[in-house]
Amino acid sequence: DTGVSQDPRHKITKRGQNVTFRCDPISEHNRLYWYRQTLGQGPEFLTYFQNEAQLEKSRLLSDRFSAERPKGSFSTLEIQRTEQGDSAMYLCASSLGAGAETQYFGPGTRLLVL
């Protein structure tokens, strides 16, 4: 069990650029979640995968955001045409889904949009 990993850990980009983040969950975890955390706030749910199926998306996830989890393993979160308001920490969590299962969080990707 190597834990949830995220790459990159930090990303600085200019407004209007596209960025992509990767999350590698704990092996054999079937559920994968993305959250966003802004300064002084708790994490907010963005989207959720059960295996390769994206089953729920938050209203926070505008059409500039897209997430995938091909083959039910790693996941990517892409933001197109970034805006300064996208600056935040993007957290990934995985779990072995059953009831109130524990979600294991990665270290996050901190995005700064200039």
Place this chain on the structure above:
Amino acid sequence: AQSVTQLGSHVSVSEGALVLLRCNYSSSVPPYLFWYVQYPNQGLQLLLKYTSAATLVKGINGFEAEFKKSETSFHLTKPSAHMRDAAEYFCAVSSFTGGGNKLTFGTGTQLKVEL
């Protein structure tokens, strides 16, 4: 909709003193409740969770929390604070939608431990 309120964005205690971090929840269904801790530049780590079994839940690092339905509270306590407990603490409630276990977090409480 479910929500969590954490009273006190910053709490300061002396080393060895009691730690009390407050969390109140709102839920239309019996809730599952969680406390997570976040150290600087790290992800969130689960301290403990309530899943409708015992109302007093013991977690890691000497922390515990008591579920009180009448008060809609799930306060986190530790009898004696240590310097290594300085971190940010988040209370969360889960809602089951689409088969998943979406967490709704509070705004967090920054715990400072002083000598």
